[in-house]
Amino acid sequence: MNPKATSDFDRRNLDWYLDKLVQVLVFIGGISAIVFIIFIFLFITKEGIGFILHTMDVKEFFLSPYWEPSDEDAPEYGILALVAGTASVTGLALLVAIPFSLGAAIYVGEFATGKTREFMKVLVELLAAIPSVVWGFIGLTIMNPLIIEVFDVPVGLTVLNAGLILGLMTAPIMTSIAEDALKAVPDRYREAAEAMGATRWQVIFKVVLPAAKNGLLGAVLLGVGRGFGETMAVLMATGHAVNIPTSIFDSVRALTATIAAELGETAVGSDHYQALFTIGIFLFIITFIINLTADLVVRGVRRG
């Protein structure tokens, strides 16, 4: 046998090695998201761990409504009021956003046709792109005087203001995810129902909505996550007062906004600085759980 013949079958030329190299490179790219998520957790934990281990009183942290980190004698690190601020604003935002975005999704996905539909989808996508700092600015300059005038209240930077702003912000995102969920319902479901003599609204309420239930729930959950983590808009529109709200006309302060407002003023490594990172860890864990739940819920529908 000619020894050269065997080497002809050895295809490990430059292209073969290049192929392997690229495979490794794109694999590194592929796992980058996992690596980054782990890094985010590790790095914020690294900065906040000192507070958690030494200074934090778990009971005070979660149950005290007093956030007074710069009190020299007895600083208090209670996030209850901040949680209440975030929850009230997010809750109001969802109250505004859920019905309207579901309605809009049904209109765009089930009723609108052709050009109207394309136009609506583009509009929704553009609305979702408006930066949050612009929303905050709108809350500050347009909503604030409007609320003062309409409701005859002394302060316009309140739960109401931030809730409306956040609702308008999250609605486009929820609309487009909800519309995707409606689109994922196979057309043969609709056709079958229509063949049985169902009208359009019967098809929507008895067939499409039940079938898209999980996807819609996923849309709502992602909206919750978005509202929960929103920073600039709530920083500018809530009034930034540590307060457990008793009405929608109270000023509050959100978890995210507290970090944004105070991080610049703290000395690196101080208790206050570490406490802010601890809030960050808390936010990370909560949004992680929300996103995980949304993913499980949406995937549930695909399997079934």
Added chain:
Amino acid sequence: MPMFAETELNVRNKKFQALFRLLFMLMTGLLILPVLIILTTLIYKGGSVISMDFLFTAPTDGMTAGGIFPALIGTVWLVAVALLVSVPVGIAAAIYLNEYAGENWFTRLINLAIINLAGVPSIVHALFGVGAFVSSVGFGFGFGTSILAASLTLAIMTLPVVIVATRESLRAVPMAFREACWNMGATRWQTIRRVVLPNAVSGILTGVILEVSRTSGETAPVMFTGAVFFTPFLPQGIFDQTMALSLHLFVVSTQVPGVPEDLPYGVALVLIAMVLIMNSVSIAFRMYLRGRKKW
């Protein structure tokens, strides 16, 4: 009586349906209307501020007068450096997910990580940026507050935008194209480079434009990592601090006393115009591609 005449029930159902259609249309309208009113107000109040001078001079008199030039340039720097990182990594990730990864738990884990990366609050990304890139304590890179630290933070935060857009456009390339190429004896990478990527490149580009728009509007991630309230100097390199348009809007509308009422509207209008124009370009491009598709 004709066979398909409308019964009373049909008529009632039809009316009911028309009512619901109207209701949903109204809800959509109510969602969009306030935003349109707000945009009109921004254009109306901000329009008078914008001029060549406003765009091309630096702020003066303690930021109560003058223009936004350093902030514009700063945003360009931040976005450009962020793209240098996020585009290659994002495209690699999308190629891995669409061309190599199988349907298994590991792929699912990656997808979950991507969703989470997009879902983590922007301020938490900022904290990460401070801990990882700004500070040198522990395993931090210690870049200080610099364009590099801010851009890396932005890149990681917006990575999902590139990954998702690229994966969609790779997915749109028919499997038969790849199979034909493999049958000719091409390696995987040759197939990707010569067949898959050329057919997906315009879709990837729309994703990149979207990424630019998203990155330029972000505020929280840059405010502690590289962007500062005011600096009289334009950045000379990636280790300099810079102003940023998004942060500038926050600063002139909340942090500086005595700013004339119209000035922040001008900043907001420039920012929103920038973002919306880029998004519109991306959408128009996508529609054009969809109309042109040959397969």
